[in-house]
Amino acid sequence: MADASETQYSPSIKKIIDDADSLYRKSASITRRNKIPSTKLIPIENQQEWFRIPDVICVFADMQGSTQLSAVLHDNSTARAYQLYTGTAVKIFDDFDSPYIDVRGDGVLALFDSDQPHRALAAAVTFKTFAKQVFSKNIKDKTGLDIGSHLGIDVRTVLVRKIGFKRRDSRSDRQNEVWAGKPVNMAAKLSGVSEDCELLVSDRYFKLIKDEHGLKSCGCPGGGEKVSLWEDIDLSEDDRFDFDKAKVLKPNWCAMHGREYCRKLILADNA
Numbered sequence: 402m403a404d405a406s407e408t409q410y411s412p413s414i415k416k417i418i419d420d421a422d423s424l425y426r427k428s429a430s431i432t433r434r435n436k437i438p439s440t441k442l443i444p445i446e447n448q449q450e451w452f453r454i455p456d457v458i459c460v461f462a463d464m465q466g467s468t469q470l471s472a473v474l475h476d477n478s479t480a481r482a483y484q485l486y487t488g489t490a491v492k493i494f495d496d497f498d499s500p501y502i503d504v505r506g507d508g509v510l511a512l513f514d515s516d517q518p519h520r521a522l523a524a525a526v527t528f529k530t531f532a533k534q535v536f537s538k539n540i541k542d543k544t545g546l547d548i549g550s551h552l553g554i555d556v557r558t559v560l561v562r563k564i565g566f567k568r569r570d571s572r573s574d575r576q577n578e579v580w581a582g583k584p585v586n587m588a589a590k591l592s593g594v595s596e597d598c599e600l601l602v603s604d605r606y607f608k609l610i611k612d613e614h615g616l617k618s619c620g621c622p623g624g625g626e627k628v629s630l631w632e633d634i635d636l637s638e639d640d641r642f643d644f645d646k647a648k649v650l651k652p653n654w655c656a657m658h659g660r661e662y663c664r665k666l667i668l669a670d671n672a
């Protein structure tokens with residue numbers, strides 16, 4: 402009696418599945434890298450080869466309420482909204498020297514190395530401020546819709562390689578980097594449970610923030626007492642997360658001291 406797969410799949414599909422099954426049964430080759438490599442160095446030729454990078458920080462920004470934007474009824478508005486949100490996110494994260502940036506639907510992820518925790522926070526707060534002051538306001542003025550922004554940050558070890566076809570002639574679009582591990586997934590989930598223009602971060606990431614400019618307010622208005630910028634969030638009953646505690650940041654950059662705080666946060670990684 403013929404194997405069921407002989408009749409379920411065409412010969413070409415059966416070969417693809419058999420090859421994948423054979424590869425799965427082989428041991429992967431894991432090479433440690435201390436920093437996020439250039440995308441051109443991420444392996445694709447050897448299908449067993451992966452890079453392991455410890456303590457990668459993921460900032461995930463996701464548009465809130467994007468389903469209200471209909472490509473059929475409001476195609477022009479939808480196109481401009483996506484460009485304003487995702488296009489600006491990519492440029493802002495690039496300006497903060499994120500080693501890897503990718504667009505995921507109406508969201509953007511930016512990865513930072515283990516020695517860039519304060520820079521990652523500065524980038525997130527900068528985009529958060531833009532989303533509140535420019536993005537949401539412009540969308541409301543043009544469409545009448547309340548479209549906001551979620552943000553989340555997590556840190557964890559990742560495995561990475563390219564999945565797809567190796568570069569051949571002009572066909573370079575059938576491959577993409579796969580980041581296997583917790584930080585991208587957890588950061589995206591944190592963004593999903595945040596309110597509009599809130600930043601939620603895992604407790605394990607929050608422990609990396611040591612500089613006062615990432616922990617306390619400037620005392621505005623009026624030069625008052627500096628207070629904690631963060632509030633505790635209990636996630637112990639939410640099985641989507643592999644940690645029990647998170648922190649939420651609600652304020653945006655202070656109009657008077659935001660630039661100074663941003664600069665000092667960036668410098669904190671070099672201290």
